Amino acid sequence: MSTKTSIPFLDTESAARKERIRQLKRGFRTFAGNKLSLVGLAMILTLVVAALLAPYLAPFPEHAGAGVYFDQASEPPSATHLMGTDTTGRDIFSRVLFGARLSLLMSGIVLSIAISIGVTLGLIAGYLGGTTNTVIMRVTDIFLAIPPTLLAMAVVAATGASLFNVMVAIAFSWWSWYARLVQGEVLSIKEDEFIESSRALGSGWVRTTFREILPNVVSPITVKATLDMGFVILVGAGLSFLGLGAQPPTPTWGAMIAQGRNYVTSFWWIAVFPGLAISFAVLGFNFIGDGLRDVLDVEVD
Amino acid sequence: MPTGNIERRKLLKLIGAGATSVALAGCQGAQQTETTDGSSGSDSTTAEQTSDGGSGGASNDFHFVAGQVFGTLDPAEQVDYTQGLAAQNLYDELITVDAETLQPTAHIAESWDTEDEGKTWVFTVRDDVTFSDGTPLTADDVAYSLTRMLELQRGYSSFWLDYLDPSNITVRDEQTVAFEFNQAYGPALATFVQFYIVNSTVVQENEQDGDHGNAYLQNNSAGSGAYVLDNWEQGNSIEATAYEDYWKGWSEDSFDTFRSTVITEESTIKTTMQQGEGDMTDQYMGTQAYAEMDSYANVRVPEVPQLQLFHFPLNCQKAPTDDINVRKAIAYAFDYDSAVNDIIGGGGVAAGPVPREMAGHNDDLVPMEQDLDKAKEFLDKADYSVDEINEIGLEHVVVAGTELQRQMGLLNQAGLNELGIDLEINPLQWARLTDRATSAESTAHMTNIFHTAKMPSPDSHTYLMYHPSSFGSYISQSWYSTDEIAATLEEARKSTDLQSRLEKYEEAQALIVEGMPSVYIANPPYRIGINENVEGWQYRGVMSFDWDVHSMTRSGEGRAK
Numbered sequence: 129m130s131t132k133t134s135i136p137f138l139d140t141e142s143a144a145r146k147e148r149i150r151q152l153k154r155g156f157r158t159f160a161g162n163k164l165s166l167v168g169l170a171m172i173l174t175l176v177v178a179a180l181l182a183p184y185l186a187p188f189p190e191h192a193g194a195g196v197y198f199d200q201a202s203e204p205p206s207a208t209h210l211m212g213t214d215t216t217g218r219d220i221f222s223r224v225l226f227g228a229r230l231s232l233l234m235s236g237i238v239l240s241i242a243i244s245i246g247v248t249l250g251l252i253a254g255y256l257g258g259t260t261n262t263v264i265m266r267v268t269d270i271f272l273a274i275p276p277t278l279l280a281m282a283v284v285a286a287t288g289a290s291l292f293n294v295m296v297a298i299a300f301s302w303w304s305w306y307a308r309l310v311q312g313e314v315l316s317i318k319e320d321e322f323i324e325s326s327r328a329l330g331s332g333w334v335r336t337t338f339r340e341i342l343p344n345v346v347s348p349i350t351v352k353a354t355l356d357m358g359f360v361i362l363v364g365a366g367l368s369f370l371g372l373g374a375q376p377p378t379p380t381w382g383a384m385i386a387q388g389r390n391y392v393t394s395f396w397w398i399a400v401f402p403g404l405a406i407s408f409a410v411l412g413f414n415f416i417g418d419g420l421r422d423v424l425d426v427e428v429d
Numbered sequence: 430m431p432t433g434n435i436e437r438r439k440l441l442k443l444i445g446a447g448a449t450s451v452a453l454a455g456c457q458g459a460q461q462t463e464t465t466d467g468s469s470g471s472d473s474t475t476a477e478q479t480s481d482g483g484s485g486g487a488s489n490d491f492h493f494v495a496g497q498v499f500g501t502l503d504p505a506e507q508v509d510y511t512q513g514l515a516a517q518n519l520y521d522e523l524i525t526v527d528a529e530t531l532q533p534t535a536h537i538a539e540s541w542d543t544e545d546e547g548k549t550w551v552f553t554v555r556d557d558v559t560f561s562d563g564t565p566l567t568a569d570d571v572a573y574s575l576t577r578m579l580e581l582q583r584g585y586s587s588f589w590l591d592y593l594d595p596s597n598i599t600v601r602d603e604q605t606v607a608f609e610f611n612q613a614y615g616p617a618l619a620t621f622v623q624f625y626i627v628n629s630t631v632v633q634e635n636e637q638d639g640d641h642g643n644a645y646l647q648n649n650s651a652g653s654g655a656y657v658l659d660n661w662e663q664g665n666s667i668e669a670t671a672y673e674d675y676w677k678g679w680s681e682d683s684f685d686t687f688r689s690t691v692i693t694e695e696s697t698i699k700t701t702m703q704q705g706e707g708d709m710t711d712q713y714m715g716t717q718a719y720a721e722m723d724s725y726a727n728v729r730v731p732e733v734p735q736l737q738l739f740h741f742p743l744n745c746q747k748a749p750t751d752d753i754n755v756r757k758a759i760a761y762a763f764d765y766d767s768a769v770n771d772i773i774g775g776g777g778v779a780a781g782p783v784p785r786e787m788a789g790h791n792d793d794l795v796p797m798e799q800d801l802d803k804a805k806e807f808l809d810k811a812d813y814s815v816d817e818i819n820e821i822g823l824e825h826v827v828v829a830g831t832e833l834q835r836q837m838g839l840l841n842q843a844g845l846n847e848l849g850i851d852l853e854i855n856p857l858q859w860a861r862l863t864d865r866a867t868s869a870e871s872t873a874h875m876t877n878i879f880h881t882a883k884m885p886s887p888d889s890h891t892y893l894m895y896h897p898s899s900f901g902s903y904i905s906q907s908w909y910s911t912d913e914i915a916a917t918l919e920e921a922r923k924s925t926d927l928q929s930r931l932e933k934y935e936e937a938q939a940l941i942v943e944g945m946p947s948v949y950i951a952n953p954p955y956r957i958g959i960n961e962n963v964e965g966w967q968y969r970g971v972m973s974f975d976w977d978v979h980s981m982t983r984s985g986e987g988r989a990k
Contacts, residue, residue, distance in 0.1 A: 194846040196764075196839050198771035202717075215717065215832060216839055289855075371829055376839055376854045390695040390832055394721055 155423040165419020171412030179228040186222035192379045202395045212397035214387060220397065223379035224405050230380050231409060234295055235360040239353050241299035246306025247349060251337045253307065254314025265311060271304035277363055284372040291374035294367050298360060309352060313345040347424040354420055358413035365406050381406050491684035491963075491978050492988075494698050494707040495691050496714065497859075498664045503646040504625035505574075506583045510711060510881075511689075513973030515667060518687055520625035520652035523552065523571065524618060526885055531736070531970035532788075533618045533885055537566065537626055537653070547613035547925030554604045558676045560628040561650065561657045568606040572598045573629035575608070577641050585883065588620040591898065613923045615930045619886040622971055627651050655979035656687045666690040675979065682964075682982035693830070702728050702958050705990035709966075709976065710958040713879070715832030716774035722958040727989035732775060733968045735955035736784045736882035738890060739773070741825070741841070741948040742906035746869040749818045754811035756945040759875070761804035762844040765797055769951050772836045779949035781938045782890045786952065789887035789931040791938040797949065801847055808848055815849045822853055826865070826873040829856035834877050837950075841875075867901050869908045875948070876906050881972040887934040892918045895941050909946035961989035 159165050183189045187208070191197070197217030205212040211220035253264035271279070276298065283297035317323065318341065326340045361381075367373050368382025376383070381402040388399030421427075495511050504516040516522075525536035538552040558566040576595040578586045589610075597609040610617065627642075628651040635645035642651075650658035653676065656669035668688040671679065692698050695718050701707040703725050710722070723730040743750045743759065750756055765778045778796035783789060808815065825841055827834040838854040845852045855873065857865070865871045883889045892899060896918045899905045914937055921933035942949075957975075959966055965981040 194839070194842040194852070196767065196771075196836070196843045198767055201771070215715075216836055371856055375856070376835065377842065387832075387835070390715065391717070392696055393699065394717070 158423045159419045162419045162422055164415045165422075168412045168415020168417075168419065171408060172416055175228055175409055175412060176232065178225050179232050182222075182225040182229055186219070186225045188219040188222045189226075191218040191222045192226035192377070194377050202391070202398075204395075205397055211401040212395070214384070214398045215391065215395070218377075220384070220401050223384060224381070224401055227379045227381045227384065227402065227405065228409070230291065230374065230378065231361045231364065231406075234291070234298075234364050235357045237295050238299045238302060238360045238364075239356055241296070242302035242356075243306055243349065243353060245299070246303035247310050247342070247345075249303070250307040250310025251314055251341060251345075254311040255318055255333060255337045255341065261311070264307065268304045268307045268311075271301065272308065274301065276301040277366055280363060280367055281370070281372060284367060289372045289375060291378065291380075294364060294373050297367075298363055302356070302360070305352070305356075306349065309348055310345055313348060314341055317341065317344055348426040351417055351421045351424055351426055354413055355417035356413075358410035358417075361406060361409050361413075489682070489685045489983050491687045491981070491983075492706065492708045493687070493689040493976065493978075494701055494710050495689050496693055496695075496698065496711050498691050499661065499667055499689075501647065502650070502658065502661055502667070503643050504584075504627065504652070505578045505581050505586070505641075506643070507625075508584055510713075510973050511691075514689065514976045516625050517654075517973050517977050518656045518979070519650040519654040519658055519669060520627065521558070521566075521654055522622055523624045523626060524621040526622055526969045526971050526974055528967040528969050531885055533622060537571070538621075541618070543925065544607075545609070547615070548611075549607055549609045550614075550617050551601070551605060551607045554606065555676070556604055558653050559674055560631070560653045561672045562628065562631060563674070564628065564630060566626060566628075566653050567603050568600045569603075570626055570629045571606045572600050573633075574626045575624060577627065577632070578624070581641055581643065585620070585623040587899075588623065588884070613925050615922055615924050615927075616884065616886045616888045619884040619888070622884055622974075626653065628653075655977075664691060677979060679979075680982055682984065684978055684981065684983065687978045695832070698958075702960070705960065705988040707958075708960045708963050708988060712955055712957050713831065713833075715836075716772065717832065719956045719958065720774070727961050728958050729961055730956050730958055731966070731968070732954045732956050734776065734786045735953065735968065736787050736885075736970050737953055737955070738779055738782060738784055738880045738949065739951045739953055740779065740782070740878055740880070741837075741875040741950065742878060742894075743945070743947055744869065744872045744874050745907055745909040745944070745946050747872065747874060747908075749811070749813040749821055749823070750874045752812050753945060754807045755813055755818065758804045758808040758811065758848060759845065760797055760945055760948045761800045761807065762848050762850075763797070763948050763950070764799045764840055764844050765950060766799065768837065768840055772833060772840065773951050773953045775956075776952050776954040779952050781942050781949060782894055782947065783887045783934070783938055784882065784890065784952045787882065787885075787887055787890070789934045791935040793935075794938060794942055799844065801844075804848055819849075819851050823850060823875075824853050824855055824873045826855050826857050826862060826876040828862065828877060829858055837877050841948075863903045866903045866906050869900075872906050872908065876903075878903065878906065879953075880904055882970060883972065885970055887931065887938075888918075888922065891934055891937050891941065892922065895937075895946065907946035909941075909944055911940065911944070914940045961985075962987065 178185060199217065200213055201217040202215050203209055203213045209219050209221065211224060213219055249264050253261045279301035280294070280297040283300055284293050287293045323336060323340055326336050364373065365382030368380040369386045371386065373382055374380050384402035385399045388395070391398055493514065495514070497511050499511045499515055500509065501507065501512055502515050504520045507513055507516045521537050523536060523538050524533045527534040537554055537558060539555045540553045542551045543549065544551060552571070554566065554568050554571055560566055576598055578584065579589060579593065579595050582590065592610040592612060592614050593608055599607045601607055631651040632642035632645065635642045637644055648661060655672060655675045657672050658667065658669050660668040666688060669686065671683065671685050692701060695714050698710055698714065699718060699721060702710060702722055705727050719730045722728045743756045745751055769776060769778055777785065780796045781791060781794040783791065825838050827838040842852040842854060862876065865873065880890065893904050894907065895910050895914055897910050897915060900908060917933055917937040917940060921930050921937065924930040924933055955968055962983055962985040963981055964984045967975060967980065969975045
């Protein structure tokens with residue numbers, strides 16, 4: 129476990145800093161020792177760069193918006209159109225790049241919401257215990273019992289299909305995993321001496337949970353969040369595939385696959401490249417998450 | 430815990446290696462799965478092939494691949510094309526459509542006459558028609574079937590509800606029945622093509638809680654049609670066997686059984702046809718699908734002009750499309766050429782609401798053309814600014830799932846984008862769309878609609894769309910009419926002389942187009958996929974009538990592979 133630097137008068141400032149640097153170095157070595165993690169890191173960096181620079185990298189940035197180009201419809205991959213064009217003549221490579229933006233944005237926002245809710249509830253439930261714990265954790269159990277895709281579908285069906293609604297819907301079904309994870313972590317450390325010292329010094333439960341406990345449960349949250357980035361992309365793509373995501377002409381990967389599925393026998397590239405993009409992102413995040421877990425030495429499953 | 434880690438990493442490596450191949454193979458794999466669960470009929474195909482090789486009594490099976498579920502099998506409720514397909518093969522209509530002239534012609538009624546200045550229609554019923562249980566079809570059955578439709582008030586009953594009271598249906602003798610309308614009703618003859626006759630004895634015997642036998646008719650057929658229902662799995666398939674004593678007789682190569690399976694994925698439909706497992710498809714797939722099927726050696730794709738309008742009704746009772754200048758701007762911003770040539774791939778741009786091939790089309794009307802300058806002019810004149818329109822949010826509803834519908838939405842979006850208007854494309858399931866069409870508030874600003882002639886009369890594309898009494902259906906989503914339009918359409922219906930009736934309808938078309946209640950896009954050609962070994966198919970002008978399996982025969986040994 130990481131050192132408890134939260135009681136400053138027991139450590140000198142410089143010793144703490146040295147210890148932290150040493151830890152970082154050791155962490156990086158462990159991370160780099162696992163080649164798959166490096167591959168994952170490279171994959172995700174590529175993805176992030178592609179997403180950030182999509183308007184500059186895309187050969188036809190206007191193809192991500194409203195417009196039809198029937199004179200170049202359904203062309204196979206070529207030098208002009210690296211991944212071919214779809215049935216309305218739009219460049220798939222450009223759309224995949226813009227799709228990366230949407231996917232990363234969606235994952236980021238979904239997990240921010242899910243983590244905010246889940247971690248807060250988990251901390252409160254774990255620390256306070258008793259009836260509060262029972263109520264929060266039983267609600268969490270109910271949410272955990274429903275498959276995330278199904279719950280998200282129900283929410284989107286009720287609120288209408290849009291990218292924003294999809295993000296809210298997925299977050300709505302995702303927070304319970306964090307509540308469960310954090311509550312378990314809190315239970316395992318709340319009887320530790322540094323918590324008791326903090327309480328002895330007179331801090332209230334809010335300060336204790338958020339200032340003393342939270343920094344010590346960050347590691348498992350980080351690992352789980354990294355792994356989840358990929359899964360959220362997957363669920364989001366699933367919803368888009370079903371037509372519940374962003375509406376046309378928004379280039380989400382799932383919607384692009386849905387459009388191409390009628391043509392797999394004749395124009396395979398329409399569905400295959402967005403599909404590969406999804407696999408790429410999900411795998412990348414999994415590799416990184418795996419490496420991080422070794423570094424931080426936590427178990428999240 | 431360490432073991433767990435290693436296993437997980439191994440798993441990830443495996444996934445990494447497999448992902449690419451899975452992604453590539455996934456599409457193919459998914460398609461194969463769909464073929465198996467999509468057609469429960471594949472088993473019976475094998476069975477049929479076995480019996481083909483057996484004794485002389487070879488079974489000859491007709492397989493229609495439907496892209497949409499069968500909502501009901503009660504002929505009094507049928508409105509859409511799969512329901513029409515079932516009714517057309519299990520029942521007989523009083524009047525049918527002639528394949529050459531596309532005009533109403535004799536069927537169960539062998540002759541007719543009008544009395545009382547066109548108010549009373551008297552039909553003489555053939556004496557050689559029997560129902561599938563062997564009992565003869567008489568005037569009583571005709572009277573009962575129409576009364577039943579008027580009392581159920583479903584399906585096409587609205588053709589007669591306002592003009593005919595059940596008490597005014599009289600049976601004069603075994604073969605003669607008279608309908609006394611409350612006014613002269615010109616299109617009456619044309620409307621009776623949507624009137625299917627049921628066996629009154631059987632249906633009355635199976636009535637439950639005053640349902641007029643509706644529940645019974647979902648699982649049994651009680652008609653005089655060429656086929657008798659064996660089995661209906663709602664949402665999946667129907668199966669029927671030929672009725673030996675059908676009054677029109679059978680030829681040696683006629684089909685012994687008729688079945689239809691529901692397959693909604695275009696790629697699966699194409700594969701089914703390519704592998705020689707289907708005889709015929711519907712007409713609602715993307716253009717590309719028909720081009721592809723045409724390239725298969727064993728499938729032909731006939732293309733004929735059809736009595737159909739494809740358009741976007743503009744909701745005239747909802748801001749901002751309640752402003753005629755906004756409507757005109759939208760209509761001028763649309764790229765008609767691209768819609769007809771790139772998306773529909775044939776036919777022509779529509780000229781007003783009535784399809785150009787239909788008798789009674791006003792030939793003075795000219796097709797629209799894209800003109801962005803004009804569009805901007807009208808937009809400047811409008812009561813709403815571009816910002817206000819964007820604030821309200823223009824909504825375009827398309828039917829979810831089909832390529833053509835989606836592309837039309839994108840094309841409209843591209844045109845309006847030139848004017849600075851943001852268009853929201855909203856794909857909806859058909860049921861949800863018809864639900865929203867029931868009130869002006871819930872109807873979208875514009876909706877993709879295919880409107881196929883429901884009867885051989887321009888009434889179908891005028892009265893049903895722009896008379897206030899027709900509002901609330903998917904056909905009338907413009908919510909547009911004026912007193913003048915309504916009066917002209919009513920006069921047309923009252924007129925008993927065909928020529929003067931058609932003139933009235935032409936007059937009405939000119940009045941309607943002035944208000945720009947719709948973006949009239951195209952009169953798409955009719956295309957379906959047909960197995961090469963099916964003979965005798967003929968386009969009949971009215972929805973589903975060309976799928977009368979009795980009129981077709983098998984050439985060669987089984988389906989062409």
